[in-house]
Amino acid sequence: MxxxxxxxxxxxxxxxxxxxxxxTGHESPPQAVTIHSPPTEAEQERAAGQGVRRIGRRDVADQVERIAAAIQPHDAPEVALLEDLAKAVAAGRLGGKGTDAVVAALARCLDRAALGPDTPGRWALDEGTAWSLAWLWRSKRQGVAGFVAQLAAEGAAADAALRGGDLAPAPLLLTLLGLFTHLPGGTALEDIGAVLAADLAALTAVDGAPKAGPALPFVASVLAWTRARAAAEVSGCGVPWDESTEARWKGSCVAALRLLGDRGRVPGRGGPEALDPSPLLTIFAAADSPALCRTAAAVQGHRPAAPTGKTIPRDSxxxxxxxxxxxxxxxxxxxxxxxxxxxxxxxxxxxxxxxxxxxxxxxxxxxxxxxxxxxxxxxxxxxxxxxxxxxxxxxxxxxxxxxxxxxxxxxxxxxxxxxxxxxxxxxxxxxxxxxxxxxxxxxxxxxxxxxxxxxxxxxxxxxxxxxxxxxxxxxxxxxxxxxxxxxxxxxxxxxxxxxxxxxxxxxxxxxxxxxxxxxxRADLPLTWRPLSVADQRQNLKRHEAVGFRVQVGPEQWLLYRALDTPRNRTLLGCNVACEFLLGRLRRSGEVSRTLEIE
Structure with a gap:
């Protein structure tokens, strides 16, 4: 039965x-999920006639600290240089002696970046320098123009790396474009957006799902696109790609969320990978979809139980x-x-x-x-x-x-x-x-x-x-x-x-x-048995249909699979007419059908 x-x-x-x-198994068209971006400062004033955006000291210090926190590993020398720069900016005053420490920290960052090679740490140093230099520009301090020339040279190296397929310098190029509108040799927003859009199209389907595995490189790519987009918005450039690419990017963020492990980390061999998923989780926290927010909070949380309330579909x-x-x-x-x-x-x-x-x-x-x-x-x-x-x-x-x-x-x-x-x-x-x-x-x-x-x-x-x-x-x-x-x-x-x-x-x-x-259940008694499958009171051969019973402790399951044309059959007293059945055996002998595929 x-x-x-x-x-x-x-x-x-x-x-x-x-x-x-x-x-839930019901047919439904794909639903778009709106993800809010971090607030943009595109409307802020720019220094008159200078082509440099006007920004506050505290905002700059916060941005430099954020850039330093994203560098992996956290004990890299670039982290210490950027942290020193952030402290100098936070303590400085335009026109005061505090700018001396900022100038010295800027020089150390640019000198380190100029040594190369083309690594994420180098571009992070340049990005932090760009923010600090945009603030320092208004001081009209002697020597600032020389820093701008150095930064322009770094921008040219970053442009070459981007066109070579490396997305790591994209946040730097977008930051330069947003903060310094007249920087010599600056890369056009359309060119940067085209490179990012091409990479998105190559690695994701139209809905943003990955075209191939493994999970680690896909999540790393999503984080690279997300960092570039965030840099464009916070520096004033705006979204660097068109609406179709924006929809694809949003879908890729949701796909990456499904691939995260405990506490929002990226699973790896022997423990989580060093990738920092916080840019993604920050975006999800501001999403207008309660289901998406609830799902992201559950992934980040410490509770073993599933969250209460509606979440996004767990399978894709x-x-x-x-x-x-x-x-x-x-x-x-x-x-x-x-x-x-x-x-x-x-x-x-x-x-x-x-x-x-x-x-x-x-x-x-x-x-x-x-x-x-x-x-x-x-x-x-x-x-x-x-x-x-x-x-x-x-x-x-x-x-x-x-x-x-x-x-x-x-x-x-x-x-x-x-x-x-x-x-x-x-x-x-x-x-x-x-x-x-x-x-x-x-x-x-x-x-x-x-x-x-x-x-x-x-x-x-x-x-x-x-x-x-x-x-x-x-x-x-x-x-x-x-x-x-x-x-x-x-x-x-x-x-x-x-x-x-x-x-x-x-x-x-x-x-x-x-x-x-x-x-x-690891230490409970366990057994499994093949079952006879009968069709019109005749036992079938193994190439026609197979059935199995699995028992672990007091729990039992029944598994059935037809290998020929499905029709009415019986195994262990259970009548089946489907192609696949998996269910629990109750103490009464009845089968509670968990999954049945016709």
């Missing part, structure tokens, strides 16, 4: 189209896209996946909190009767569903002989369960036995980042240790639980790689791998 509480969705075949859906998969992002929630310790299938070799990242667990190529290879099968077309999204109970993603690619390669990711946020499945089917065409290969040989691997794997001595269970407190259990459901039993496959650790392989007959095959992500 089956009970209510189900989520039932239809599944498209390869080559089909599917309407974009929101996080759009029709025609080649990158999928799935999350369990927005609280501390959330699990996040990124799958890049833009190329034949897929990149997979699995993150918990702010630590990378899996990162690299999610390997895949299949032989049919000893002949390698290679996709004859691109991988595309076949089905995507997301609601509070489950996230389901399936991508497919055509294979020779009418076969189809399928990869599924199922994430249960409340149950803290992840299932990765590779399958070979005939795409529902019901090819006759003579038209299908007799034997399928499947191979795959998962590269580990920080996690260490160990295997149980008696069962085929693997354990992943992540840091000091996280322990995941990995189960190859297609194989017998006990190592003493004969198996046509294996799942083993090989250094920092999980390797799995399996053989099947009948021309169709499925190999699901179950990840228990809940560390509180």
């Amino acid at each position: 089956a009970s209510g509480g189900k989520t039932k969705r239809k599944r498209a075949r390869a080559g089909g189209s599917e309407e974009e859906r929101d996080a 998969v759009f029709e025609g896209g080649t990158v999928a992002i799935l999350r369990t929630d927005w609280g501390r310790g959330a699990v996040r996946l990124l799958l890049d299938f833009s190329a034949p070799r897929h990149h997979l990242e699995i993150v918990v909190g702010d630590r990378l667990v899996v990162t690299g190529e999610w390997g895949w290879s299949v032989d049919a009767d000893g002949v390698p099968l290679l996709p004859t077309g691109p991988w595309t999204v076949c089905c995507f569903e997301s609601d509070a109970k489950a996230s389901f993603l399936e991508i497919v690619a055509p294979l020779p002989g009418g076969l189809q390669a399928e990869r599924q990711i199922v994430l249960l946020p409340r149950d803290r369960v992840l299932v990765l499945t590779d399958s070979i089917t005939d795409a529902g065409a019901c090819l006759p036995a003579a038209g299908r290969p007799d034997r399928i040989a499947y191979r795959s691997h998962l590269p580990l980042a920080e996690a260490t794997a160990s295997r149980d001595a008696q069962t085929r269970e693997l354990r992943l240790r992540v840091g000091q407190r996280q322990a995941w259990r990995v189960l190859p459901l297609a194989l017998p639980e006990w190592r003493a039993a004969t198996a046509a496959g294996a799942l083993d650790e090989d250094g920092d790689v999980l390797r799995l392989w399996g053989n099947g007959e009948g021309g169709r095959y499925s190999f699901p791998v179950w990840f228990d992500l809940d560390p509180d």
Whole structure:
């Protein structure tokens, strides 16, 4: 028997189209999110006849401190130079002796910057110098013109670096353009905006989603665009690109938010990366969307529980896209996946909190009767569903002989369960036995980042240790639980790689791998069993349909997958007519259907 509480969705075949859906699974058009920018000072007066913007001492000191805080690492010599400059400006008075310390600090910053090389630290020194020099200009102090000439030379070097593809000098060039309207050799706003817009178009889709992984370079690019835009606005230039690029940038900021880990940090190997996401989080805090503000606050927070109230959809998969992002929630310790299938070799990242667990190529290879099968077309999204109970993603690619390669990711946020499945089917065409290969040989691997794997001595269970407190259990459901039993496959650790392989007959095959992500269940008794699937009182073969029962402590789950044409069948007393089912087994024997795909 089956009970209510189900989520039932239809599944498209390869080559089909599917309407974009929101996080609750309902069809809806994409909604624009308005993000407010930091307040601009574009309307402030400029010094009469000088072409230099009129700015206050306190504002300049604050800007220089902000620039120093953004430099990585924080113990870089450029940080100390800019902090000294900010203190000198804060203590100075135009026309007073306090400007002597400012002049000395300016000279040290420019001398250090002139030594090169073209690094973010160099351009940060120049940017801080530009702000201080704009304030000092009104003092008519002797020697200031020489500093301006030095700054113009730095601007020329920054322009060359920008045109060479380096976005780090963009904030400096925009600051110079906003503060010094008549600086010799200044770069035009249109030229800077064109470079930034081209970079945005190259790395993001129209909606701002990443075109490719990994997550780290994408977030770094979003931060570079955001810093450039902020520099343009605060210096008085205004937004440096057109409306379509502005919409793309806003979408990229939301995509970057989905990729952040605990406390708003960028996940990395062994802990968070050194990237500072504060420019993004500052923008989200001023957004006019309560859901976006609430989501950003939850990502920055320290609470393990998900925030109360509406948030933005935690998953991001759009029709025609080649990158999928799935999350369990927005609280501390959330699990996040990124799958890049833009190329034949897929990149997979699995993150918990702010630590990378899996990162690299999610390997895949299949032989049919000893002949390698290679996709004859691109991988595309076949089905995507997301609601509070489950996230389901399936991508497919055509294979020779009418076969189809399928990869599924199922994430249960409340149950803290992840299932990765590779399958070979005939795409529902019901090819006759003579038209299908007799034997399928499947191979795959998962590269580990920080996690260490160990295997149980008696069962085929693997354990992943992540840091000091996280322990995941990995189960190859297609194989017998006990190592003493004969198996046509294996799942083993090989250094920092999980390797799995399996053989099947009948021309169709499925190999699901179950990840228990809940560390509180790490020491509970565990077992799994393959189930008999019956159709009209006849047990089906493994190339027709498969079913499994997983039990961890008192909790039990039922997993079913049809490999041929779905129709009415029975397993463990549960009647199914769908292609995919995942649900919980209650004590009464009923199945609470968490996710059902037709």
